[in-house]
Structure formats: structure tokens, C-alpha cells
Amino acid sequence: MAGRYEIRFSGAGGQGLILAGVIMAEAASIYDGIQAVQSQSYGPEARGGASKSEVIISDETIDYPKVTQCDALLALTQEACDKYSHDLKEGGVLLIDSDLVLREPVGNFKVTKFNITNTAKNEIGREIVTNIVALGAMVALTGVVTKEAAEKAVLARVPEAFLELNKKAFHLGYDKAMAAKA
Amino acid sequence: MAFDYDKYIRPGKLPHIWCPGCGHGIVMKGLIRAMDSLNLKKEDTCIVSGIGCASRLPGYIDCCTLHTAHGRAAAFATGVKMAKPEMNVILCGGDGDGTAIGGNHFIHACRRNINMTYIIMNNYIYGMTGGQFSPCTPTGAKASTTPYGNPDPGFDIAKLAIGAGATFVARGTAYHAAQIDKLIAEAIQHKGFSVVEILDDCPTTYGRRNKYRSVIDMMNRLKEVAVPVKAAEKMTAEQLEGKVLTGVLHKVEKPEYTEEYAKVIQRAQAAK
């Protein structure tokens, strides 16, 4: 890769977006051996509200740790999409939950949408892995970390009893995004 | 043979700063006799105080002594005891220091039941700053900041300590000097947070504003209001009106904080 790649995971507090960002960054910096910085901003509420987690990935030293011009945005809720899509660059990747984000931002973006939350809820059987489904999809759509590194990073972060569940969620997200993108 | 106080007094540090007639010196002597009776090693004993007349006490005693900020004795002492549980940690100070500015640290030291002894010299006034009313000043009394009489209700230190979780609470008076060392010694021996309130007097800033003509008047008052807990059992509510109970008021066994933390260390190391 050449230079900075800026990713923002956004949704509601409690959806595990910070963890999704952390895993993406770990995939890059621990398993792929390139640079990554993850940061976040959050409100006073532990659940609900708009929440974002930002990841900068680069093959060079990363100075500014926040997004300057977003290369890829995940929006799991309408509120997050409205609030955090303003600096998505032209031609940038936009992944949205097709059930929850009904008004898309205006602009020239590579939009991919599928029912992310309901995939976790109905196909995996646990809504709590929504973030991992979304992460799998973002790995597929951005191509800035390898699928292998991302999978390793997921498995290193989740409790042992839930390894299979998360692995399944990650792959399903990856595959659905590939299909939806095509 | 007379008791040799010099054994525990720092050479060259007397005379003390306390006024003639103040009871703090009586309490200090009681503390020294208690320490001697338990054979506490001076270098393994830490005496911690806050700010005020009573908080000057540690400076005179030949131990590890820590004269801290106003109200903070219990918090500083908690750090000493947590870091080195094998040390004997004794706190002392006045009523304003301990129950007003230091009230929060006081109740939480009680709650933790950390193995330390807190001697509160209650003369119901801020003496060092010139006689302002404290949380223990009787309602209606005159102080330099209550020229029309004190509108505030007062604290009962012993009840406060019991309510907050202290496992040993005793009360004595500066008049009943011979009892002080026994109460303090029993408090030090008790495992857990122990509080010894000593009713004391400030003739300089309280007595003269409240119609006590002499130190003797004030001492006589202490003598008259004090009723030992045992004697009180046989008295009617009417007879106890205006009296103050003395002796060991509360003594229970509960887990001690530094021992509980030692278990935390064991659990953490087992899980490693």
C-alpha cells in the first residue's frame, strides 16, 4: 500500500465498534507488520448514542492519529451515517446496514449494503457478533489487511468459548460483502 | 517508681505548644503509657496526624511520625498501613480535623476496618485558629464564629464511628487520666479500625467564651458528665439526661483490611 488509509467504524454505543477497530488495527500492526493507530470518540453513555472508532493504516509512520479524509466508512445506524459521512472522500468505500440505514449520503461513493445486524442475529444466532460480521465485510471491501491476519486478530481477542462463533461471523461478513460488492 | 515518659519523648522537643489547662498533654501521657505497656517498638510505630493543636502530638514522640495536611491523617495512615502492614499505625488529632475536613477519610477508614487506632481529642472547638465552632461544638455555645450562639447540631463521634463500621469504639475524658492508657492499649490490641474519643477541654478559646471561670471548672464538668457504660446500665433515661457514656462502647470482630488484601494477592498470584 502507499501512504495512509483511513477507516472509520461507526454506529451506536454498545455495538462493539471500538473492538472492531482495534482488531482491524491489530491485524495490520501485529500480524501484517505494517503501521496502525486506533482511536475513538465516545459520549457519556455506555449504550446508545453515536459512537466511532477510527483506524489509520499505513506502511509509513503515522503522525496524525485521526481521520483527515475518510477512505472507508462503516455505518451501522442512520444517526452514525448522518453524523460521520461528511468527510468520506470521493470514490471512498461505504458499507451500510441495509435494514437500518435508509437514507444514504449524497456523493460518489462505492456503496455496499447488506443486512449486517440481521445476519448476526438470524444467520449466526447472536446479535452480539454484529461487529465481527461488519469487520469481516470491511476487511473484504478495503483490502488493506490480509484476510489471514484479520482472522488471527479476531481469534486472539475473543474468549475461547466463542472462537467458532466469531470465526463464522467473520467469514460470513467477508463473503457477504464480496457478493454484495460484485 | 514514677513512670519514665522520657523513654518515648524526643530529646529537646519539650516544652510543647499546648496552653496551660489543655488536656492534650494528659492524652499524650496516656498514649505513651499505653505504648509502653504493649512494648511497642518505636521504630516500628508510625504516628500520623492532621492539622491543629492535637495534631502537634506526633512531633514530641520518638517514633516514625507524620504530621500531614488538615483532615488527611486517616488517608495518609491508610497508605502507610497498606504498604507496610507490619507497622503499628496510630492516628491522632482533634474534632474539627477528624470530623469536618477529614470526615470522609474518617468514615472510610472505619468502613475498611483497617488495623489502626485513631485517638480523637474532642475539645469541641478549633483551638489553633482561635476558637471557631466545630462539628462537635454544642448547640447554643459561643465560639468566635458563633457570637450569637451556635445554631448547628453536633456530631456524636462514637456513634459516627460505629455507624461507619469501626470495630472498636471507646470514649474517655481528660479528667479520667488513669483510664486513658487502658482504653488506648485495648484499642491498639484490637484487630481492626479502633477509635478512642477523649473528651478534652480548651480553656483558652472555649472556656472563656462559655462562662467557665477556670480550668478546674472545665475539668469538673468532665467529671460530672461522664458515666461509665456499666454504671449507665442501671440508670434511667432521666438520670442519663446530659450525661456522656465512657469506656468501651463497641467491640466486634470483622475481617481486617490488610489481611483481606493479602488474600487478594494470593488469588492474583494463583491465577497468574
Place this chain on the structure above:
Amino acid sequence: MAKKVAFLQGNEAAAHGALYAGCRFFAGYPITPSTEVAEVLSAELPKVGGKFIQMEDEIGAMAALIGASLTGSKVLTSTSGPGLSLKQENIGYACITEVPAVIVNVMRGGPSTGMPTGPSQSDVMCAKWGTHGDHPAICLVPASVQELFEETVRAFNLAEKYRTPVMIMPDEIVAHMRERIVFPEPGEIEVVDRKGPSVPPEQYKPYDTSFGDVPPLAAFGSGYKFHVTGLNKMQDGFPTTKAEIVQAEEERQVRKVEANKADIMKWEEYLCDDADVIVVAFGSTSRSARFAVNEARKNGIKAGLFRLITFWPFPEERLLELSKKVKGFITPEMNLGMCTGVVKGCIEGNAPVLGIFRVDGEPINPDQILDKMKEVK
């Protein structure tokens, strides 16, 4: 063997840096955005036989910290703005009694409750002037997760070496962002231990200047008996109001840091040698500044970065030197001009100092700095 690497949050790195330095006691009180420091140490300290205590308030935490330090422990607390205000009482006590302690203060918006989850750099003056009276001040302002680890180790070293409280102040961005960190091996970074007494207990004085400006400090419970007070004191630790002693002791307390500035101060100069415009920045803002400097160089602007790693003592002499050959300084900071004022105060009017101030909870971005560079003529 490959070194241990991890992807850590700044606050977690500070906690691990403390452990590396030999910290064995933590007292604190919960406050956003610093709580991860306490959380990590509540788990890690008992594993190494250390102690963790959550106190009833911020004041009590600082008090317990000093009590524990006097028993010979290396001690840490963590807090943020409102907690720092409360801790100032006993930070002053640690200064006058010369008791080592390290305070991690994560900078959030203020004054008062302000913006608990928003980043800020507005506590740097509080690090120097927060407690009343004249006193020494050491304040470190790291800019990355790795540096937060390493500077926490250095904070302990400075506290122990100079017998004084040391503050380490990451802004909320540095404290909460995550980066890869390479853990140094034991011995790889210097760890300084407290100088203990070399005389027997009966000859010991806690402020004995015959051993220099930083006298040895014995531990309570180690056989040494001595008195510690927040009153002005003599060399034996007992209070005094004798004018010449009070004057000499106050001057010594400040001098032990001022006279050792060269050992304490740390900064980084990036492309400053031929720079026409130098950005003076610290913490996360210095990362925006470096980005901007690199962009500026691509556009033919001779820009440089002077990155503060210690905020106090402040590198006044070096900035004065640089001021003689630059056209201007830019001082971006997440406050309303604290660093800007200090820079202006030390360069004797040799060059303009253009501040960029943000207190809205958003970081200063590189574009703001690039725009400001155009104003330097």
C-alpha cells in the same frame, strides 16, 4: 528471542511502564479518561506482591500515595483535571516534604467538569502552579503509546532521583489511542532507585544537605525514626520559622530541579536546522504538527517541528537560540495559549509566535497548522 509486542492503549502502556519502573503501590479514585491505568494496576500489582487501593476521594488517594512512598515503595496515582485540582493540596505536601510520587494526569476539557471525554492540553499550567507556594515542577508530555510507556519509567526515575512528585500528562488522545508497543527487556531502560541513608539511624536526618541538594530518604519501618511535616522544616525534619533556614530550604527545593534541568529536560527537533518556521507542539498535537511539517516541506516551505517531551522544566534557552534564526513560531495547542505564552516569554521578541487554540474537544488538524504557516512572512 523476539521482544514482546502488543497493541495497547496509552493508559495501559502507562500502567505497564509503571510496573517496569518498579511501582508497587497505586492509590486512586475513578475518573474519566484515566481509569484504565487503575484498572490495569488493580489486576497486575497484586501479582507482583504490590498493593492497589481505591480511595474515598482524590485527596485521600494522593495522601495514601505519600504515606506509602514513605515506607519505601515506588508509588503511582492516575487522575484527570478535576481530580488534579483536588490532588494539588497533597502534591504541595509531597513537594515540601520531598517525597517521591508519580501522577498520571490525562488531560480532558476544563475548567471544572468541562468535557470529560474530550481531549485537551489545558492542565500544563496546573502542573506548575496548581499547588500554592514556590515549589519544583516536573511535567512530561508524551506523544505516542510507546513514549507514554518510556516516559512513565522516566517519571519514576526523576521522582526517585530528585525526591519530588513528577507529573506525566498525556492528552486524552494519546491516553486512549492504541498503537503497537515493543516492551523493553528488563535492564534495557534505566531504572533509578531511591537513595537510602548511609548513616546509622541515630545520625540520620531526612533533609541532611551534607549529602547534596537531594538528601537520602530512609523508609518508615526500616529502623530509622524521623519526623515528616508540611511545615517549613529544618534538616532534621522538625518545624522552624527561622528566616534563614526557611529561605535556604525553599531555595534548595526549587534548585534541585532548576540546577538539574539539563538532566530532566527532553525535546525533539525535527527539520529545525534550516527552518524558517518552527512549530512548537506537544502530545497528540505534535503529531498533527509533524504531518503538517512534512506536507509543508513538499510544498517548498522550510518548516520544522520542536516537540516538547518535558513541559516543565521548559527548554527556554534552546528556543531563545532558535528564535534568532527563524521567521516565526507556530504554537498549536488544545487550550487558549498556555504554551504560546511560555514561548513568547523566553524568546525575547526575536520572532512572532502565532498560536492555534482549540478548546472544543476536537484535535488540531494538520490543515490548520499548514494554513497558519502561510501567515509567517
